[in-house]
Amino acid sequence: MPNENVQTNMSIEVGKDLKVIAEGLLDDVFKIVRNLPPEALNWTPQQMKNSPFVLTYHLLGSAAYWIGDVVGGIPTDRVRANEFGVQGDHKELEKLLEDTKNRLAKTFDSLTETNLLPAPIDLSRGVLCWGEVPPEGRTSVWVLVHDLCHIAYTLGQLERINRIWESRLEN
16 A cells, blocks of 8 residues: 555645635735725724634634644644634734745645545634534545635625725715
């Protein structure tokens, strides 16, 4: 039986594809975040529960944990509950973005055959939004796609907040 903990053409190509998607999503998120003035970053619209800062802080924490830690083995000290109710500035988010991008790049660049096979997943510090994990586990690819979907979902929330913010300025 071949060594499953090695990179193969398949795992390399899957890593490249997922990396392109992750980078594109994070670029789109930060186009919105960078366009918001400082006073909008910690503002929460009446119709929503979180500010752009909280949403971005949370999605970066989630990606660092699920992609970097669970799949990539790059430890985080994430405490999900602490990601809500926080405030900060653009500089803090940029620093977190760089850290998260580095974690994601290392993970995607080093996917192995083992990452493509079902395995138990430690859910002790995370919350799954879509689907249950059967006893035999899920593949790391499932975890990666799950978190990329979370980033895309949050991108939609940020786009909505941005439109609300801009409409306030027009009225």
